[in-house]
Amino acid sequence: xxxxxxxxxxxxxxxxxxxxxxxxxxxxxxxxxxxxxxxxxxxxxxxxxxxxxxxxxxxxxxxxxxxxxxxxxxxxxxxxxxxxxxxxxxxxxxxxxxxxxxxxxxxxxxxxxxxxxxxxxxxxxxxxxxxxxxxxxxxxxxxxxxxxxxxxxxxx
Numbered sequence: 636x637x638x639x640x641x642x643x644x645x646x647x648x649x650x651x652x653x654x655x656x657x658x659x660x661x662x663x664x665x666x667x668x669x670x671x672x673x674x675x676x677x678x679x680x681x682x683x684x685x686x687x688x689x690x691x692x693x694x695x696x697x698x699x700x701x702x703x704x705x706x707x708x709x710x711x712x713x714x715x716x717x718x719x720x721x722x723x724x725x726x727x728x729x730x731x732x733x734x735x736x737x738x739x740x741x742x743x744x745x746x747x748x749x750x751x752x753x754x755x756x757x758x759x760x761x762x763x764x765x766x767x768x769x770x771x772x773x774x775x776x777x778x779x780x781x782x783x784x785x786x787x788x789x790x791x
Contacts (some may be wrong), residue, residue, distance in 0.1 A: 662696040677790035688717035707736040747772040763791040
């Protein structure tokens with residue numbers, strides 16, 4: 636009898652505990668296209684050039700909310716083909732963006748982290764560009780702190 640009562644007590648506790656647990660849900664899962672123009676310092680034999688084209692972006696956002704925290708995560712995967720305005724060279728864009736956003740609902744605080752990694756792959760050697768960026772944003776009340784932990788563009 637003691638085992639049955641203990642099992643019932645544990646089961647009731649588990650049901651109550653899971654009733655307050657937040658579950659992640661997909662907020663968006665979309666693909667969009669947009670025109671792009673940007674300077675690539677590695678292009679045109681190292682002299683750089685403007686590249687233009689269309690970028691297809693696959694975005695997925697999930698959200699988890701409970702009584703005290705609203706947490707979002709996003710992942711984007713850009714793909715595209717860009718053309719150099721001077722050389723006519725074609726560049727392929729590939730990469731990933733990831734990020735988190737956490738807001739404390741009982742206060743005036745939030746924190747966000749963004750990680751961007753891109754590769755622009757051009758013809759031949761020395762025309763490829765690798766972009767790395769990691770940024771943290773924190774807000775407490777009216778104070779906003781933006782910290783770039785890493786930003787680099789490398790020619791390869």
